[in-house]
Amino acid sequence: MATTNNTRVLVVEDEETLAESIRYNLEREGYGVAVAANGRAALREFHAYKPDLLLLDLMLPEVSGLDVCRAIRSESSIPIIIVTAKDAESDSVAGLELGADDYVTKPFSMNELIARVRANLRRAYMAPVDDVPEERLQAGPVELDITRHEAVVAGQPMTFRPKEFALLSTFLRRPGRLLTRDFLIEEVWGPGYFGDTKTLDVHIKRIRQKIEPDPHRPRYLVTVRGLGYKYMDEATDQKV
Numbered sequence: 001m002a003t004t005n006n007t008r009v010l011v012v013e014d015e016e017t018l019a020e021s022i023r024y025n026l027e028r029e030g031y032g033v034a035v036a037a038n039g040r041a042a043l044r045e046f047h048a049y050k051p052d053l054l055l056l057d058l059m060l061p062e063v064s065g066l067d068v069c070r071a072i073r074s075e076s077s078i079p080i081i082i083v084t085a086k087d088a089e090s091d092s093v094a095g096l097e098l099g100a101d102d103y104v105t106k107p108f109s110m111n112e113l114i115a116r117v118r119a120n121l122r123r124a125y126m127a128p129v130d131d132v133p134e135e136r137l138q139a140g141p142v143e144l145d146i147t148r149h150e151a152v153v154a155g156q157p158m159t160f161r162p163k164e165f166a167l168l169s170t171f172l173r174r175p176g177r178l179l180t181r182d183f184l185i186e187e188v189w190g191p192g193y194f195g196d197t198k199t200l201d202v203h204i205k206r207i208r209q210k211i212e213p214d215p216h217r218p219r220y221l222v223t224v225r226g227l228g229y230k231y232m233d234e235a236t237d238q239k240v
Contacts, residue, residue, distance in 0.1 A: 007121060008032040010051035012042040012068065013083070014060055022055065025110045026117070039063025046072055053121055055113075056100070057083045058091050066094055073099035077162055079120035083108075096202040099161060102189075103199070119190050123162070137172040139233045140220045142211055144169055153211050163188055164207050167200075171221065171231035180228035204229060 009026055013019040014037050023033045034049045036042040039060040046054070054072060058065030069080060082095040082103045092103040101120055104113060135146040141154040146169060151158045160168060166188045171179065181197045189199070208215040220232050 006032070007053070008034070008049060008051040009053050009055060009117065010034050010036065010042070010045055010049055011055045012036045012039070012045075012060065012065070013055075013057045014038060015057075021110070022113065025114060029114055031117070037061075039065065039068045042068050043071060046076075051078065053078060053117060054080045055083065055117070056080055056095075058095060059085065066091070066098060069095055069098045069100055079123070081116055081120060093198065093202060096199055097206070101163060101199075123166075123188075123190060137169060139172045139175040139231060140211075142168065142172060142220075144172060158210050160207070160210065163203055164210075167203055168207055168211075171229070175231050175233040178224050178228055178230050182228075184228065 007030075009031050011019055011022050011026070011033060013022065013035065016037070019035050019037070023035055026033045034045050034051065036045045040062040042056070042060070043063065045051075056065050056069060058069075060068070065082065069082065072078075072080065079102070080095075080100040082092060082100045084092045084095070084103060084105055092105070095103060102116055104116060137144040137146065143152040144150070144165070149165060151160050151165065151168070167184065170184065170187050181200055185197065185200055204221065205215070208218050208221055211220060212218050222230050222232060224230055
């Protein structure tokens with residue numbers, strides 16, 4: 001049964017029938033919904049409506065979905081779910097690299113879409129600050145203050161997006177241990193995650209760009225081929 005809440009979703013979709021179907025189904029679940037039909041309108045609505053989550057088609061008139069994603073991510077950490085055509089895998093990867101949190105491919109079921117919306121909102125807002133225990137983690141060049149959501153890499157402050165921070169804290173709590181892709185996805189994205197491991201791999205790439213002296217030859221966050229990843233407390237020359 002739908003429940004009324006104050007959560008707002010901005011749907012950016014130029015296909016009117018699909019946009020209205022998404023609006024209808026989200027409103028049935030109790031979400032407030034605004035719709036923008038092009039990239040320029042999406043940026044206006046983002047500032048006027050102040051959504052809690054953005055559902056963003058990448059194929060948009062006027063301003064592309066990737067440009068919208070880039071602009072919004074530069075000033076906000078709200079969850080962004082991108083929508084791509086089934087044959088546009090490179091677009092979904094580009095969106096993830098720009099900071100999107102998740103993606104769905106057309107055609108999709110409304111049940112899947114709503115589950116993605118719920119999961120991303122839950123991950124973003126499930127824990128009030130007061131409930132987060134004081135904790136500091138340190139391994140290799142990285143120090144994390146979990147309570148303040150602050151990071152230092154090699155003595156310099158560094159900004160990590162929410163899922164990057166969650167992944168990094170998962171590794172720092174288990175230095176030297178192999179963490180499988182399935183474990184990491186369930187730990188950070190939750191057991192209800194529908195996507196493949198591409199999202200995880202893109203986030204790992206972004207973390208490496210921030211913590212590794214040479215991201216192409218990782219010394220700390222290394223790949224264990226066919227299994228997952230391992231965070232090394234001491235630098236290693238292991239190749240990916």
